[in-house]
Amino acid sequence: MRAAAFGIHIFTALGGAVALIALLEAVREHWTLMFAWLGVALLIDGIDGPLARRFDVKNVLPNWSGDTLDLVVDFVTYVFVPAYAITASGLLIPLATPLLGAAIVVSGALYFADRRMKGDDNHFRGFPALWNAAAFYLFLLKPPAVVGSILLACLVLLTFVPFNVLHPLRTVQFRKFNLVLIVAWAAMAIFILTSHFEVPLWITVTFCAIGGYVLFADAVIRATRLARA
Numbered sequence: 001m002r003a004a005a006f007g008i009h010i011f012t013a014l015g016g017a018v019a020l021i022a023l024l025e026a027v028r029e030h031w032t033l034m035f036a037w038l039g040v041a042l043l044i045d046g047i048d049g050p051l052a053r054r055f056d057v058k059n060v061l062p063n064w065s066g067d068t069l070d071l072v073v074d075f076v077t078y079v080f081v082p083a084y085a086i087t088a089s090g091l092l093i094p095l096a097t098p099l100l101g102a103a104i105v106v107s108g109a110l111y112f113a114d115r116r117m118k119g120d121d122n123h124f125r126g127f128p129a130l131w132n133a134a135a136f137y138l139f140l141l142k143p144p145a146v147v148g149s150i151l152l153a154c155l156v157l158l159t160f161v162p163f164n165v166l167h168p169l170r171t172v173q174f175r176k177f178n179l180v181l182i183v184a185w186a187a188m189a190i191f192i193l194t195s196h197f198e199v200p201l202w203i204t205v206t207f208c209a210i211g212g213y214v215l216f217a218d219a220v221i222r223a224t225r226l227a228r229a
Helices: 002-027 031-054 066-088 097-113 131-141 145-158 175-194 201-228
Strands: none
Touching (some): 131 145, 131 175
C-alpha cells in the first residue's frame, strides 16, 4: 500500500516534468505542442485526485502532503507556463505585457495560497487561476491587443472577486450536464490543436460558450435567485 501510495505522489509530480517540456516547446514558439503537453498535465491532474482517495494516500503516507504537492504542480502548469506563453505570444500591448505577466503570476500564487479558494460545495471562489485555458482562448481568438490586454486584466481582478465558479468534475449541481459539456469542450480543444487554431466559426462560438458557462453560470443562477427573492 505504501509503495502504491508513493507511486501516486510520483504520478502527481510528473505533472511538473510535463510542464517543463511544455515550457521548452513554448520557448521554441511551438505553441500547439506546448498546449498539447499542458493538456497531458491537465489529464494527470484529473486522475491523481481520485487515485489518491482510492488508495487513501493521505493516511497511508501521513508525512507526505499530497495537497501541497498538487498545489506546487498546479501552479506551474496552470499559471507559470501559461503566463510565459501569454507574455511571449505578441498578442498583447507591448508596454502592458510584462505587467500582465507579473500580475498573472502574483495573483495565481496568492490564489493557490488562499484557503477559501474552494467551498464546501466544491465551487471555486473567484477566477480559479485557469490561465492555461485563458492562454488557449487568447491564441484561438487572437483579439486586438488592446482587447486581449483588457480581458486578461479583468481575469486578474476576478481572481479576488468572491463569486462562485463551477468545478466541472466535482460540483454536484447539474453534474451530468457539466460532464457532457466538459467532454465536448475537450474534444473541441483537441480538434482546435490538430487544426493549429484554424477552425470553423461554429466551433469557436461553441467553445467560447462552454467556457463562459463554466465561468459565470453559477453567478448568474445565484443573481437570478436573489432578484426573484
